[in-house]
Amino acid sequence: MTKTFTPTSLKDLSTLSTLEQENNPDQKLYEAIKPKLDELYREPSEETIAKILKYAKKR
């Protein structure tokens, strides 16, 4: 069965009305999962940053 997919930006929730959100299961799903995905953000080490900065300033 083919299901129509509305090409709405999955991050553009703020522009959607409540009714539109209810009718956009992909958006709702993304909003539900987003907090968990956000918890996986991480940073490069300071050592790596220092190497890049040193290289960037060496002309």
Next chain:
Amino acid sequence: MGLIKHTPMRLQQTSDQDLVKLYISGDEAVIEELLRRHKSKIFTSIYLLVKDQYLAEDIFQDAFIKVINTLRSGRYNEEGKFLPWVMRIAHNLVIDYFRKEKRTPTITSSDGTDVLNLIQIHEESAEERILREQTHTDLRKMIHHLPDEQKEVLIMRHYADLSFKEIAELTDVSINTALGRMRYALSNLRKMMNIKEVSISRS
């Protein structure tokens, strides 16, 4: 993080494109602001693709060295946006790595402890910490169990903050294909969460 947290206000309010122009014209300090702005998005994207802290550090560093070399050589195309451009470089480096290693960026288990050690924990009980760490490990594994094309779109969209148009260009597919892959990625994640009984709401 401490190395680059004090970029001047004037730079914080400057667009990526203008920062790039400033760097090309000799203002070397602006690279700190570009790093501050994008390091988390780029590094997380690389890490989730290669699933190894040290390898991700190397690729992140190599990507920025390529960025710096390209800017210095005057080969930067000003029509493109900075972040998608850096992500394209990083993505190509990841592909190169897996080609060289003659393996695909999939699955296996094991890691999971290193990232957890980097996260500062405040006023959290041992039980809560263990639960949170387990959730992170489970979620990373779920992302890695997604088909490569779905994993790629999810990472580029969520972590690298690229538009579907940019993802489509980077991965040589149509925008609708990229959108469809994202939908399937989310759907598959939800199925895996249900199976694993991982809560998708904040506790």
